[in-house]
Amino acid sequence: MDAELRGRFIEGMSRAATFVAVATTDGEAGRFGVTISSLTSVSADGAHPSLLACVHQQSPAAMAIMKNRAFCANLLHEGQQGLSDLFAGRSKPAPASRFDAADWRPGPAGQPMLTGATANFECRLATALLWETHFIIVGQVTSVWLSDEPSALLYGQRAYRRAVHLVPEE
Secondary structure: OOHHHHHHHHHHHHOOOEEOEEEEEOOOOOOEEEEEOOEEEEEOOOOOOEEEEEEEOOOHHHHHHHHHOEEEEEEOEOOOHHHHHHHHOOOOOOHHHHHHHOOEEEOOOOOEEEOOOOEEEEEEEEEEEEEOOEEEEEEEEEEEEEOOOOOEEEEEOOEEEEOOOOOOOO
16 A cells, blocks of 8 residues: 555545544443444435444454444544543553443443433444455444434544534625
């Protein structure tokens, strides 16, 4: 791979602010969670709404999601930087003990829903594809919980951010 192209790609993508989510799973393969910055809606139509998440193949959460066949995409609130760092492994607790340091409850289908998130999307695994270093995971949404606090945590230019309302120019 061209090192200069890779560097410019990484710098360019760092300029795209995106919301921060934690993908969590529980079941036969165990309880795991990982911070992700690649989560998007696929469709609101069909038998169930669907979303797409990308998880690094070396994350224990990726293989657990595959085996458990279910996960929850927890869209973090702007005040949950510490939770993002926890599930990103920045505070270095073992993956299994991360839940001991987080407030959560099981969703209707048993997947870990992080308390205080601005939205929780409980999903059944529909399909997954390994693309180079990441699994592209598509989930069928089976339940959604919405907080009264809709301000999502953002990440861009290698730092946490918050959205601000822009006044239209006249």
